[in-house]
Amino acid sequence: MDVELFNTFSRSKEKLEPLHGREVKIYQCGPTVYDYAHIGNLRAYVSWDILRRTLEYADYEVKQVMNLTDIDDKTIKRSHDEGLTLSELTSKYEAIFLADLRHLNIKVPEHLPHATEHIAGMITIIEKLLRDDFAYKTDDGVYFNISKSKDYGALAELDLTAVTQSRIANDEYDKKNARDFALWKFWTLDDGGNVFDASFGRGRPGWHIECSAMAISELGETIDIHTGGVDHLFPHHTNEIAQSEAFTGKPFAKIWLHNEFVMVDGQKMSKSLGNLIALKTIIERGFSPLAYRYWVLGAHYRAKANFTWEGLEGAQTALARLETHIGDEVGTINKVYIKRFEEIISNDLDTPRALALAWEVAKNATLSPADKTATLLDFDRVFGLGLAPHKKEVIPENIMVLAHAREEARETKNWAKSDEIRAEIRALGWEVTDTDGGQKITKL
Ligand code: AMP
Numbered sequence: 001m002d003v004e005l006f007n008t009f010s011r012s013k014e015k016l017e018p019l020h021g022r023e024v025k026i027y028q029c030g031p032t033v034y035d036y037a038h039i040g041n042l043r044a045y046v047s048w049d050i051l052r053r054t055l056e057y058a059d060y061e062v063k064q065v066m067n068l069t070d071i072d073d074k075t076i077k078r079s080h081d082e083g084l085t086l087s088e089l090t091s092k093y094e095a096i097f098l099a100d101l102r103h104l105n106i107k108v109p110e111h112l113p114h115a116t117e118h119i120a121g122m123i124t125i126i127e128k129l130l131r132d133d134f135a136y137k138t139d140d141g142v143y144f145n146i147s148k149s150k151d152y153g154a155l156a157e158l159d160l161t162a163v164t165q166s167r168i169a170n171d172e173y174d175k176k177n178a179r180d181f182a183l184w185k186f187w188t189l190d191d192g193g194n195v196f197d198a199s200f201g202r203g204r205p206g207w208h209i210e211c212s213a214m215a216i217s218e219l220g221e222t223i224d225i226h227t228g229g230v231d232h233l234f235p236h237h238t239n240e241i242a243q244s245e246a247f248t249g250k251p252f253a254k255i256w257l258h259n260e261f262v263m264v265d266g267q268k269m270s271k272s273l274g275n276l277i278a279l280k281t282i283i284e285r286g287f288s289p290l291a292y293r294y295w296v297l298g299a300h301y302r303a304k305a306n307f308t309w310e311g312l313e314g315a316q317t318a319l320a321r322l323e324t325h326i327g328d329e330v331g332t333i334n335k336v337y338i339k340r341f342e343e344i345i346s347n348d349l350d351t352p353r354a355l356a357l358a359w360e361v362a363k364n365a366t367l368s369p370a371d372k373t374a375t376l377l378d379f380d381r382v383f384g385l386g387l388a389p390h391k392k393e394v395i396p397e398n399i400m401v402l403a404h405a406r407e408e409a410r411e412t413k414n415w416a417k418s419d420e421i422r423a424e425i426r427a428l429g430w431e432v433t434d435t436d437g438g439q440k441i442t443k444l
Pocket residue numbers: 029030031032039040041042043044227228229230231232259260261262263269
């Protein structure tokens with residue numbers, strides 16, 4: 001099965017042709033671990049999990065890297081606000097993020113590098129960029145000179161004449177061009193102990209250089225696929241390309257994929273509007289995280305998706321109904337349906353049509369229940385909706401809420417609270433045990 005993907009760079013669908021045989025190297029911009037991820041962020045991670053699963057379905061071997069940004073302006077500020085050290089803060093939110101991935105049945109990428117583990121690589125890149133005159137020093141840091149870069153802004157189709165105009169108005173920090181961006185920021189009081197020595201001056205990396213250094217070090221100078229949300233087209237991905245290609249002299253990524261945004265009741269999600277929704281909110285309202293996953297699959301990743309609670313309820317009901325078509329016996333996978341499924345999913349990951357096909361299978365009275373089950377389970381290798389041949393025990397809502405609270409207590413190493421909640425769960429007739437894959441809940 002060949003896979004076609006919409007490459008933002010060429011604005012067209014392209015057949016995936018990996019650089020190294022059946023191996024596909026993917027870099028995915030990961031979270032800044034300073035707060036709960038919101039459902040928009042999680043849509044991005046579900047989308048790239050679908051990419052990964054589709055490639056595995058097509059017998060590719062996937063090597064996926066997702067960074068964890070554990071040092072930047074936001075993390076440092078938040079650590080001051082919460083009265084934690086930077087690493088206390090970032091490990092707390094990293095644990096919460098990894099739990100979100102587990103709840104959403106997202107396969108954990110092979111590598112999850114932390115920015116703070118790759119400082120030496122960032123320094124090496126910046127040193128070379130300075131030597132080769134792609135970068136320059138100012139009073140407050142080291143900047144990348146975008147006028148030295150070939151085709152700067154091509155990915156985002158930037159209008160650079162607008163840049164020239166804003167240059168006149170900009171007199172900050174001796175920058176040569178308003179859009180020149182910081183590779184390195186020299187130490188200031190606000191940074192406290194979060195500082196690294198470098199030949200060009202003590203300080204810390206800018207955000208963009210973090211991804212270039214981690215991608216190159218973990219995956220090599222040219223990667224097959226780079227993913228992220230549309231908000232990263234500019235400046236983040238534009239700057240990643242400029243600095244990486246200036247450093248290696250080679251193309252940075254062959255295919256760029258961008259997911260569209262989740263809106264809430266027709267509005268952009270933002271802190272200032274107070275409409276950020278985290279996965280825990282969804283769980284607290286009695287929804288299964290997999291209902292959210294089903295909801296995400298209902299829209300194509302390149303289309304905006306408008307979140308409403310009614311919409312999520314619809315997804316939860318649909319998923320529960322789909323589960324009723326999974327019997328105990330697993331028969332033969334239907335070849336005709338599988339062929340259609342492959343055509344749909346390999347066409348730029350068309351999950352809405354793939355789900356519609358699953359419903360066609362579910363409703364097809366000429367298929368035996370066992371063959372239906374086998375076919376739907378095969379689709380679920382890509383959907384990741386946790387469909388399983390043996391009906392799982394239905395865990396009541398109040399127990400799920402308690403289990404979630406307990407998981408959070410454990411993430412913050414609050415063992416006393418975790419034990420207290422376990423006792424509460426037991427009093428309600430359920431047992432919770434801790435396994436490598438997370439908490440297991442069974443009826444007493
Ligand atoms: P950030 O932590 O802001 O870098 O975001 C993590 C990922 O989520 C990035 O790939 C963003 O592009 C993506 N993202 C941010 N907001 C949304 C949203 N509302 N809907 C979909 N994706 C988003």
